[in-house]
Amino acid sequence: MRAAVLVDVNRIEVRDVPRAVLAPHEVRVRVGAVGLCGTDVHIVEGHANYHRDAHGRVVPLASCPQILGHEIAGEVVEIGADARGVRVGERVIVDQGRTCVGERRTPVCEYCATGDSHQCEWYAEHGITGLPGGFAEEIVVPAANVVPLASDLDLLRAALAEPLGCVVHSTETVLRAPSRYRLAGDAAAVRTVVLCGAGPSGLLFVQYLRNVLGFDGTLLVSEPSARRRVLAERFGGETIDPTSTPLADAVRDRTEGRMAELLIDASGAGAVIAAVPELVRKQGTVLFYAHGHAGVDLSVMNGVQFLEPTMLSPCGASGGFEPDGRPTTYVRALRMIESGRIDVGSLVTHRYHSLDAVPQAFAGDHRLPEYVKGVVVL
Known part of the structure; x- marks a missing residue:
């Protein structure tokens, strides 16, 4: 073949x-x-x-x-x-x-x-x-x-369905994590999500948060590509062009200084890792989804550790098996696409x-x- x-x-x-x-x-x-x-x-x-x-x-x-x-x-x-x-x-x-x-x-x-x-x-x-x-x-x-x-x-x-399954698995990890701020369910709810990167996975995150989890808080999407920002806005995000406005300044302005209770890195850019201390609220959650992060000195973690965040790094589309042995997350992701809930x-x-x-x-x-x-x- x-x-x-x-x-x-x-x-x-x-x-x-x-x-x-x-x-x-x-x-x-x-x-x-x-x-x-x-x-x-x-x-x-x-x-x-x-x-x-x-x-x-x-x-x-x-x-x-x-x-x-x-x-x-x-x-x-x-x-x-x-x-x-x-x-x-x-x-x-x-x-x-x-x-x-x-x-x-x-x-x-x-x-x-x-x-x-x-x-x-x-x-x-x-x-x-x-x-x-x-x-x-x-x-x-x-x-x-x-x-x-x-x-x-x-x-x-x-x-x-495969990349969507990875997003589903990652988000489920956030939902299960013992974090101070929750995506749903109590008074310490996540008010602001900052999503860095509106590539395919980032755009799937926007849709999953809005259309499946029903997150109705502020969803800020940082993305340098104009085309991708248009898609992120269509799916329910509020976009930031990090090439024209310092990201931390934009997040500070739009959250009145509160910053993000949940930060999702879907970019793999080293600059995002370096900016984590400026973007996330104390005891917030940081989801390291993308790979890459070249050119970043580990000393940036000094500023992160003082914030006591919950840091998560899920990988792949695991998440259980159906009675017939098929992968549950893949089944769920495929049905979401078939039903039109995720575009x-x-x-x-x-x-x-x-x-x-x-x-x-x-x-x-x-x-x-x-x-x-x-x-x-x-």
Whole structure:
């Protein structure tokens, strides 16, 4: 089969690769759509490599090229002899993470037992930790890892259930945290949320807070891109251009000096980490969602620690399993998109209609002013 293979930093080649052998508990999915994620960009540009050997050492691309892509939707074309709950021809989204439940391991590890699948003791991830991902004609995963669509939703939008699932999981972590200020439920409610970064994840955060959680407080969104600010305002945010106004000054003015009880970093920018002491209220909550943060000295934490904030750093779309073993968070995210509660279609600015277009997609399109989200549609 054909796949777009990352063979070196900033070097992707479309080539023929062997088809995976189907195990009895697995299904083969013909890829119909796969989203381009910021994590993919980090890997392509050499800022990260999550492929490790048994001793935890990085496996270089030169010795083991990777097929990226983890936001996947497609159609089941083959099922293993012992695969349950799925039929050939069903359109599905894919949970890219291999866990105890998907692999039918008994007993499950302590993390899978509590629904924290992204921290599975034996976790491996298609498109990120070295397993072949979605920038290919097909992918083989455990049957429990696919969630059938319950509507005629197109696969392009269905593929974005994965990033929405990550946002859902992160927000649920905030809701469970023993913080002074709560998003709902008591007198010490969050009055102001400051969200840094209105990329795809940031825009999903805005919608989830407004449309699902019903947050009706002040939602300030810091974003330098004019196009992304327009989308953030459409979804219910009040925007700030940090290139024209110092962010801390703008937040101070709009909160009458109170600042943010909840700060969400969806940018991965080092400048945001440096600004945390100026942005968050004492004993507020800081959600470190994005990766990156290059160029920041850890001394910035001196100012953070004096504020006694609750600091959270959830990762992935874990959050429990359905009775049939399917990932609960993915099911929830897909149904939100299918019902129209979350608009993911408006985020997609770039469509790529073949694997041959993948190298160009990572050659700089994501830096264009009009770019928000790219999806490869096969």
